[in-house]
Amino acid sequence: MLRLLAFLLLFILVVPLIRVLIGAAARALTDFLGKGGSRPRPEIGGKLHRDPVCGVYVSEQSAVKRVKGGETLYFCSEDCARKHGQTMGNS
Numbered sequence: 001m002l003r004l005l006a007f008l009l010l011f012i013l014v015v016p017l018i019r020v021l022i023g024a025a026a027r028a029l030t031d032f033l034g035k036g037g038s039r040p041r042p043e044i045g046g047k048l049h050r051d052p053v054c055g056v057y058v059s060e061q062s063a064v065k066r067v068k069g070g071e072t073l074y075f076c077s078e079d080c081a082r083k084h085g086q087t088m089g090n091s
């Protein structure tokens, strides 16, 4: 009977300890997942396209677009779009 009481006492002491440990583990996991989620992404605004003039990758949203022969070209700046137009000859 004394053994059972001791066991109960131990159980009562151990349960909060386990809870604390689980809480710490959960917090660590949340931290880990949170860090993983906030990792900087290469681009926020959609697909990336290569500027054919300078070779820089630009997002669809921020790119300077030019349609040539039914094909959309993406440039990093008006400057590159103009340069491309010059190298292409007449546009």
Ligand SMILES: [Zn+2]
Pocket: 051, 053, 054, 055, 056, 075, 076, 077, 080
């Ligand atoms: Zn460019």
